[in-house]
Amino acid sequence: MPNEQDPVPLQSPIIDRAERVVIIMAMEAEAAPLRDALGAQPLEAPVWASGLPCRLSHASKTRRRPDVVLAVNGTDPIYGVDAVGSTAAALTAHVALNLDRPKPDLVLSVGTAGGWLRAGAEIGDAFLAWPHFACHDRRIPLPGFEVMGLSELPAADLRSHASALGCRLGIVSSGDSFDESKTDRERIIANGAEVKEMEAAAVAWVGHLHGVPTGALKTITDLVDSPVATEAQFVENLATAAETLRSKTLALLECLARDDRG
């Protein structure tokens, strides 16, 4: 872990290649197709994390992709549903970045997200986070805390892969609610986000604590400003989105493994 003598600068390192990638996902339905496609095998959590809900798996490096640890938030032990949101995402990221394994080059928050008609989004669009993450529901009007609440943390610079993947680039804004309150809406318009979800900024914060650049790959299941209820759109589009997450994440991993340096 970095300490005061070893501050981690707030910057967006260019990530063209990676040997080791940690992927953090929230819902089992989002993660299952990717886990299967990777052939990832269960990975035992360290003893100190063995009671936590996160589900770890591992796929070794091949010629076509980096070594991958896939960490899914798991089932909430109290409520019996996927542990979505920032608290579980931070916990999962902390576990996955504290395994007894070499430090990864990149941590990726991968999952579904909402977009907006007003920003030209369409269902099925895929985004890479750029240039930063933000939070839209942490309002702390006290000196210093306001900025901390906004939590504008830099995204790993994955722009060189965007066109090969057919991904758009955009600010990813996280909050702990699936709906969009009037205040959320105002803050999202102010922060210029194109993607709304519930985990990426938390993963980026933990990535920063560990000195690991954080990127995000998100696919749009719902258009928040459409007249159709967001949750109905989400349910209808979740399975297709999970396939998109599988194919785009595999393609990104292939780009990161490609050695075309001669």
Ligand code: ADE
């Ligand atoms: N995940 C998918 N759609 C979402 C939305 N509209 N808000 C938050 N998280 C989401």
